[in-house]
Every structure is written in structure tokens, then in C-alpha cells.
Amino acid sequence: MATMKSVQTGGVGKIDVVNVERPVPGPKDVLVKVRACGICGTDITFLHMGGMPARAHAGGELIPVALGHEPAGEIVEVGAEVADLTVGDRVVVNPQDAPTGIIGCGGKFGGMSEYLLIENAVLGKSVAVFPDIVPFDVAALNEPMAVARHCVNRSEAGPADKVVVFGAGPIGLGATIWLKLRGVEHVVVADVIPSRLEKALAVGADAVIDSAKENVTERLTELHGQAANALGQPRAGTDIYIDAAGAPAVFQAAVDSAKWKAKLVMVAVQKKGSDIDLGGMLRSELTLVASQGYPTEIFEVTPEIVEHHERFAKLISHRVPFAEAGHAFELTLTPGAAEKVVVTFDE
Template identity: 40%
Template structure:
């Protein structure tokens, strides 16, 4: 079968690899859709999870498909059943050291009921199902933020995770959302998903814009805005210190983005403001909740997908995903 393998920094290849064979507790998925994630881009840039390795690395973890082969002990799934996969498990590590979703087929080990492989109805498209994983990341961040109706929220970054954050903020009844991103097309998607304002920080003063949207004042002589929750999804180094500088008393800063370099934090200012710092990683409990919401048609996710490419155009798709001005979620589709 064909699979995308990372051989070094920016060295992606379409390799011929053996077809996977399931053990007694495993299943093999025939891929139907797999989204390109920011971590795929990061791994490709450095040549692996932690840098170059002697062993090529498979990529892709936002995936859905059908059951192509099944182990003897797996009785809760059927051949040709439509499914979505939760890639996070020590026995699989899909796209993060194990097999990857940018391939014709994928082996999922230990396919126990309700853990890694979830049936999906015909009413849910494969592309929508593949969004379960990134939406779960976004939902976990919103859960960690603890926001609700009446919250005044600034979201920095309107990539796929940031767009998911907006979606769940609106689902929680948050109406006062201001989003910042450098891409005009991503800002337009943020507006479509319910952001009150979506602004390009290259064209506006962020502090002034938040002051106009949420109110402004002073604290101990410092100028502050009345934004109560800052959610950082951009990965831009200046967002965290800027948020601390403009934050009011008892505000929250939630960091979902991965910052690959140390970021300076003015703890003296943060202490005076009694700020709460929260980080958010992955989705310990959210995958099922997101999938249920998608199946119930409670989430309008179409604005998140900017491009669709067939698997044979993967390299073109990856280049598009790297172009943040043009892309949001780039989806790879497979023939069935």
C-alpha cells in the first residue's frame, strides 16, 4: 500500500509499505478522510517528533474510514462499518510515532469497545467525522477556560483549532468574542462561526480594539481592557506578554497553542492582577462528546474546511496547509 512517510526535515515521501494485518484484538481501517494538522506541519519541519530519526515516521491522525479487516476477538465491529478513530492511546500513537492516517490502510491495535474506534452513521460524512479530533482539542480548551454567557473573550489565532474554539464558545452561550488572525480568509470564517469581531493585528491596535469591544479602564495606573478571558491558539510569541500587559483583575489566560521556544512572562504584573494561567493539551474526555454533537448535527463545521485534495495530490495539499493565508483545515480524501 501507499503511505506518507517523513524521512527528515521537509523530506516527505510516498512510500510503498506492507499492508497491515490485524492481530486478534485489532482492526484495519480503509481510510476515507484525514485532515492535515498543525502538528503534522511541525513534525515535517523538524524531521520528526523531536527531530530527525533513523526511522521514517508516519503522519496523520485526524481520520475516518471503514473497517477493512478485523481480528477474531473483535465482536462489536463489522466489516465495511463506517468509523472514526481516536488516535490517542499508548498502544497506537497514531501519527505520533505509530502508524499514520495518510495511507491506504491503518492498523488500530486493541480496538476495545468505546475506546479507539467509534461507529458513525451514514448521515455523518467522513470529512465531518475526521474533524472530531481537532474539535476535541478545541472543546478541551473551552472546558479549561470555564467560560459561559456573559464572558468577554479574546481568541488569538483563527486556524482550525481557533475556529473550533469559536464554535464551542458560541455553543456555551458566549456572544462577546473578538478574534485576531493575520489571514483575512480565516477571519471571515471566524465571523461565519459567530465571532462578534474578527480583526487583523497588522491593521489594528489590539489593545484599543479590545477596549472598544469589551471596555477599558485602569488598574493601579496601568491601562487595561475588560476582556475576562484570553485564549491563545496562535503560537505567536508576543501574544502571552501582551495579554498579561492589558489584562484586568482576575482575568484568565488559556494557552492551547504549542510554543516551541520559551516565552517571557511578567509574573510581577500577573501577580498584581491575580491572573489565572491555564494550559490545555489534547482531549482527555472530550472525544465522545464532540462525536455525539456531530452526529446530532449540533455543530456547523463546514466553514472549518478550506480545501479538499485526493490522496494522490498529497504534496500539493501539504503545501496548501502550510500557507496560513490561504488555508484553514485541509482535508485529504481517499477513493472508496
């Protein structure tokens, strides 16, 4: 029996690198040799939990989770019935298409493994092919950039809109790139970490706000002009607020700043509950739009990542070899230590 190394949860705040059976593709499957896999906030959520509850155990027993849902790699085996895919194809993956559960999110397989089985492999549905001009580590951004793209699609931002993105992590910065590629006139990024604000400017933000030191409403008014809410009270001229941070203070800052008929798009998982200022929302007729996942965007983004791969590469702060996977997860677990960590595998 051939084996491979795979990363799974190993208790609260810990990972285990375990030897597991290397998958064997059936006639409708392909086997991918993983070359890079990003670490996501969802992975960290599983680590904080120490696994996930086993449905079969009423007592809430935790079972390990095979981690990694942002893989990119190379096809090394192809089932006899698979069309349009060949050995040597470089691919990114739709983790939600796996019939045995979402890859890296409680499903049978995780992308933070030396090999990944793609069940019922269909080009354009479960995988997309990308050219060799794009490094594997940049290609591994495909899944989080689909999340960011869905958020921007949900915002319906147009060229004349003025937008602020709260949170300069991978999703916020990805949204910034998509907004500018969409032709949006003015995009501001707000965060509390100076290095992240520098990165925001590097990927195309028109201005940044250090919300730990600056008054957000005042700065947005300087940048986007003055408008008013439904009662005529002065507000910033910002049209769209994107919450890619998930902190209660961000939600309130948007409500405090919102003009009449502004829009707030919530893409971040809220880190903890907070009282929502419904009166403030009412006074601005603020529209709240939720954005979850990527219903159609998972491969919509791939050609543009290829075209602008050097720009997207700036999102990666750390590239860590698979042999040092423990260090990679420690970086991601430490607030402020890293923006985007991608684990790379020997070729």
C-alpha cells in the first residue's frame, strides 16, 4: 500500500502530519500531485475547535479534519473515463464539488496533502487548467479570490462608485483588486496594521485609512466628499462598504458613516456577535448584503488570475515548505504575523 503525508487537526491549536493511504483513482477520477496549498481562516477555525463534532457521537466527540481547501497541483493519473484532462495538466480545484464532502472542510480528503483525489473529475466543474506561466503558489489563490470576486459581484459596484473595504487580509485585498479591475473609480482600504495598508496600496487601492489612529467617517468624507443620510444629517459620500474584517467596530463604523441608500456587503465571518444599530441603518436606509462562498465564481476568476498573476502574487506574505507545515500554521494562528501563507511542496 502506497502512503502519503497529509495534514489534519491534532487537538486545539495543533496539527498532525500523518501517513495515510495514497488514493487510487477510479475510472472517473484524477489524482493530483499537490504543489501548493494556501491556509485559510476556516482552517484556523478548525484548529481552534480541535477538529469537528462527529455526527455519529451524541456526546460531541471531536474527530480530526483533513485540512486544506486551496490547492493547486499537477495531474499525475487519469481515470479511463475522464475526458478533456491529461497527465501533466496544471489545475486548480473546486473543493465544493467533491461527492465525499467539501475538500479540507470536513470531507474525506484535504488539499494539504502530497496527493489529492478529484472524484468524478470534470473540466470546468471540479477543476480548471492553468498555464505554466503562473506559479503554483499564485494559482493556489484561486479559491479565496473566488470568495472575494463573489463579494464584489454581490456589491454590484460600478465605475462611478466610491467604495471602502474594511480589512486588508487576503479577501479584502482580493476584493480591492477585483474592484479596480472592474473599473471602480475610487477604492479605499481600512485596517489597523500599517504593513497591510502598504500592501493595499501596492495592489491598487487609491487610499488607505489606519482605523486605529484616524476617524473613519472624517477620512471617508475627505476622500469621497460629503453627503447626508435620510434625515439630512452629514455623512460620507461613500457608496459601498465592504466588511472583510468581521469585527463589531467595523460594522458600526459603516453604520456611522453611511449616507442615504448606501450599501454594506458582509463577506467576513463575524468573529463575535454585537448589537446592531438598527436605528442608524434606518436613518440611512442602509442595505445589508451578505456574501457567502462562490456560487458561480470558482473558475470565473481563473483566466483573470492568469492575466494578472504578478499582481495577485503580492498577496502572498509567506511561502513555507511542506516539511515546515507546523511553522506555517503557527504563523497563521498568530495575529498580525502573516497576511497570506501558502505551503509549497517539492516538485
